[in-house]
Amino acid sequence: MKDYLSVIRSSQLFSGVSEEEVIAMLSCLKAERKDFPKDAFLLRAGDTAESIGLVLSGSVLVIQEDIWGNRNILSKAGPGQTFAAAFACAPGSRLNVSVVAETPVTAMFLNVKRILTVCPSACTHHSRIIRNLLGELAGKNLRFSEKLTHMGQRTTRAKLMSYFSAEAQRLGKYEFDIPFSRQQLADYLGVERSGLSLELGKMRGEGLLDFHKSHFVLKV
The missing domain is CATH 1.10.10.10 (Winged helix-like DNA-binding domain superfamily/Winged helix DNA-binding domain)
Structure with a gap:
């Protein structure tokens, strides 16, 4: 994961967190790295999400498809951007979207329970990442509202x-x-x-x- 520290630190989720703090937090948050080929599904509609995804390299599309295969693109995420955060923060909810690799993708998955549960020492960088997550969710909500305006x-x-x-x-x-x-x-x-x-x-x-x-x- 150290090869992607600059990407991780550039993300809104880890904004204001030092490199040393990021390294410590990745272990605390049970960060898991996965690689996907082009056109592979990182998540499928109907799945449940327990982790927030963060793109380390490549790009993904968040899509909705009907049973006839008609596709509606909701958003795109590149290096340093997250996906499935809202679903991960709503325990038990099933995805009504799929996340597919537009290119070969390396992604990191962070256990959302670990993010939302402040450690006993209430460290400042953990509190900061929770604030960052709220800001990111709000921003995505605004962008989705814009999309509804366009459509x-x-x-x-x-x-x-x-x-x-x-x-x-x-x-x-x-x-x-x-x-x-x-x-x-x-x-x-x-x-x-x-x-x-x-x-x-x-x-x-x-x-x-x-x-x-x-x-x-x-x-x-």
């Missing part, structure tokens, strides 16, 4: 404009990279890929934006 728009163009506006406001600039491929963006917004690509072309033709692959420039 609530009536047209593909309106959904795209809502998404790009939110990204520009979040990043504080009009030029940025998005974390999704075209198909993933279509799945995230709940639209057909062909319609999304057509609308992006129209928006570029009208001078609203420019793009190359996942790099976008908004023209306002």
Whole structure:
């Protein structure tokens, strides 16, 4: 796990925790490292989660699929980002999402009971990680609320404009990279890929934006 200390310390979950404290906490929290090939399921809908996952390398997609295989992407997590935290914090709840490896992935799993149970000495770094977890859960809740706003728009163009506006406001600039491929963006917004690509072309033709692959420039 020492090879990934810089990634672990860069995560919001371990923000403000020193390297020495991280090393001590990984043992206390029963940290377990696992490797997954591309397209493997780290967690499946219907599973229960007792641990919080943290991506050490690669990236994962949090998805919902119906019985016909139609996919809705809820979020994406890369190095230093967590997944399944809300489910792990709700004992006995079953996942209504799956977590799949977008690329080959190395992930760390932390026992949530160990996180939420403060050790007898009530060490400051343990209290800090609990505060960090609350902050991360709140942030994910806000991002999910944003996604609902995007999907609530009536047209593909309106959904795209809502998404790009939110990204520009979040990043504080009009030029940025998005974390999704075209198909993933279509799945995230709940639209057909062909319609999304057509609308992006129209928006570029009208001078609203420019793009190359996942790099976008908004023209306002």
